[in-house]
Amino acid sequence: MAKKGRLIDKEFLMAMATLIGTAIGAGIFGLPYVIAKAGFLPSMALMFLLGVMMLVTNLMYGEIILRSKKRCRLVGCAKRYLGGTGKQLASFASFLSFYSGNMVYIILSGIFLNSLLSPSLGGDEFLYSTLTFVFIFIVTRFDFKIFSLVESWMVLLLVVIVGVVSFKSAPYIDTGNYMTSDFTQFFLPFGVILFSLGASSAVPEIISIISKRKNRIKKVLTWGTILYTLIYVIFIAAIVGVTGDLTSEESFVGLSHFIGDGVIVAGFFLGFLATITSYLVSNVALKEIFQYDYRMKEDSSWFLASIVPYLFFLIGYRDFIRVITFTGSVTGGLVGILIILIFYNAKEKGDRRPEYEINISKGMSFLMILVYLSGIIYGIIYNS
Numbered sequence: 001m002a003k004k005g006r007l008i009d010k011e012f013l014m015a016m017a018t019l020i021g022t023a024i025g026a027g028i029f030g031l032p033y034v035i036a037k038a039g040f041l042p043s044m045a046l047m048f049l050l051g052v053m054m055l056v057t058n059l060m061y062g063e064i065i066l067r068s069k070k071r072c073r074l075v076g077c078a079k080r081y082l083g084g085t086g087k088q089l090a091s092f093a094s095f096l097s098f099y100s101g102n103m104v105y106i107i108l109s110g111i112f113l114n115s116l117l118s119p120s121l122g123g124d125e126f127l128y129s130t131l132t133f134v135f136i137f138i139v140t141r142f143d144f145k146i147f148s149l150v151e152s153w154m155v156l157l158l159v160v161i162v163g164v165v166s167f168k169s170a171p172y173i174d175t176g177n178y179m180t181s182d183f184t185q186f187f188l189p190f191g192v193i194l195f196s197l198g199a200s201s202a203v204p205e206i207i208s209i210i211s212k213r214k215n216r217i218k219k220v221l222t223w224g225t226i227l228y229t230l231i232y233v234i235f236i237a238a239i240v241g242v243t244g245d246l247t248s249e250e251s252f253v254g255l256s257h258f259i260g261d262g263v264i265v266a267g268f269f270l271g272f273l274a275t276i277t278s279y280l281v282s283n284v285a286l287k288e289i290f291q292y293d294y295r296m297k298e299d300s301s302w303f304l305a306s307i308v309p310y311l312f313f314l315i316g317y318r319d320f321i322r323v324i325t326f327t328g329s330v331t332g333g334l335v336g337i338l339i340i341l342i343f344y345n346a347k348e349k350g351d352r353r354p355e356y357e358i359n360i361s362k363g364m365s366f367l368m369i370l371v372y373l374s375g376i377i378y379g380i381i382y383n384s
Contacts (some may be wrong), residue, residue, distance in 0.1 A: 012216060015209045019202050019224035021155040024231065025278050026104050027196030028162070029250050029271060030324050031232060032239035034189040036247040039181025040240050043189045047197075047233070050190070053368050054197040055225045057336050059358050060343040061203045062217050067350025073204050075293075078338055081345035090338055097331035098286045102309040104195075104327055105279035106133055107320045111250050112272035116265065126318070132276060133310045140283045141302050158274045161267050162231060165252075166238035168259040173241035180245065187378045192321070194375060195328030196232060199225070200335060214355035249320050322383050329379025333372035340365050 035043040064077055072080060078090035110129025117123065203221070210216055239247055243254035250271075256264045283305055290301035317323055344362070 011210045011213070012220065015206045015217075015220045016224045016227070017156075018205055018209060019199050019220060020159075020228045020231075022202035023197060023199040023225075023228040024155055024158060025196075026101075026108050026275055027192060027198075027324065027328070028158075028232060028235060029108065029252075030192045030321055031189070031196055032236050032243075032247045032251045033249045034192045034321060034325075035236055036177075036240045036243070036245055037182065038185040038188045039183075040178040040237075042181050042183065042186055043193075043236075044233070046186070046189060047193050047229070049371070050193050050197055051225065051229045053336070053371065054194075054199075055222065056358070056360060056368070057339050058200055058203055058221045058225060059218065059356075060360070061200050061339050062207065062221055063354050063357060064339070064342055064346045064350075065204055065207055066214065066217070066354035066356070067346045067352060069351050071204065071207075074200075074335065074338065077342050077346070081342045081349060082338075086338070086342070089334070093331055093334035093338060094289075095286075097327065097335065098282060098289075098305075099309050099312075100323065100327040100331060102279060102282055102286075103312055103317060104320070104324050105275050105282070106309055106313050107318055107323060108250070109272055109275045109279065111320060112268050112275065115250070115253065116268050116272065129313065129318075130310075132279070133306075133313075136276070136279055136283055137306045137310075139280060140287060140306055155274060157270050159231060161263075161270050162235045164263055165255065165259070165267060166234050168263055169238040169242045169255065172258040173238070174244065175241070177241050177244035178237075187375075188325070188382075190375045191325035191327065191329035191332070191379050191382075193328065194332035195324050197225075197229065198328065198332050198335070199228070200339065218356040218358075326379045326383045329375040329382075333376040333379070336372040337369050340369055 038046075061074075064081075065072065068077070068080070075087055075090045075094060079087035082089075106129050107125075109132040110125040110127075113128035113132065114123065114125045117128065206220055207214065207217055210220065235251075239251050239255065242258055246254050248254050252264050252267045252271075286305040287298075287301045290296045290304055291298055294301075296304070343360075344365070
């Protein structure tokens with residue numbers, strides 16, 4: 001049990017780790033590429049804007065949950081405060097997020113495995129993505145819980161690799177790479193940034209972890225969001241500073257000429273492990289939604305959860321940046337807008353007083369909705 005008055009303890013650290021672990025994943029590998037294309041300084045301004053919006057959105061979601069005696073997640077909260085239409089929109093956003101996110105994992109795992117294995121074993125990205133899918137397809141059927149535990153360690157090791165890569169890259173940074181910009185590409189990083197910053201799905205879990213001292217939830221969400229955003233900025237600055245407009249989609253390839261293959265191979269390996277564990281956890285969660293929320297048989301739930309992203313991959317959706325841009329812009333935007341709309345209804349219709357409240361004017365919320373909506377439109381156009 002946490003000691004009264006003590007801010008940082010095991011529960012606080014677990015909650016922070018949950019938020020950071022949810023945020024840091026496949027998105028971190030796409031950030032340097034899109035930011036190098038658009039320009040470092042304009043992209044940092046966009047990241048700051050979206051970072052503030054994501055922090056506010058997470059705080060809104062936390063307050064929504066705390067205003068309800070009966071615990072709810074996004075779909076349940078939407079049903080309660082926005083009615084049937086809200087539930088349908090939240091369900092659509094949730095399924096779209098799962099499926100498109102799993103497509104990102106399929107594509108990225110193929111990129112990593114191809115970089116690791118093709119020099120000695122041959123093959124291409126399509127083959128290795130397919131092998132990853134087959135592995136996850138089989139393992140999801142049996143739901144090995146050990147992978148949920150491995151995921152948190154993979155994120156920790158990935159953060160260590162980010163630190164090592166950044167440290168090793170520092171002597172080779174050319175500050176001139178930070179000065180270039182292409183304002184015609186200003187919106188290009190939008191979806192990848194939003195995908196990377198998105199961690200609202202962790203908010204209900206965080207509230208469960210520190211349920212005995214809920215007054216600390218606001219601090220966890222605030223400092224956790226700041227910390228993982230800072231990790232992203234350090235990683236981006238290191239990669240873009242060294243490789244500039246030669247930055248590769250998965251970030252690491254161009255660095256090998258500067259910091260050696262050893263660190264790069266470790267980065268590919270841990271990146272693959274982090275990707276595949278996130279993919280499995282996501283796929284199992286989707287299977288359980290079909291099985292428990294929609295009362296489908298286990299085999300049907302398993303098959304429907306697993307096969308849809310791979311079918312889209314087969315028909316040609318294999319561009320990592322395009323898919324992650326769509327996922328972040330469209331699903332991230334939809335979730336953000338829904339949370340804002342639910343927030344104001346929960347303030348009026350909630351059945352308990354929350355441990356914290358935030359005061360955001362409706363004018364500011366309207367501007368946030370416009371930004372999210374602009375991202376949705378861009379994501380659809382970019383992928384059309």
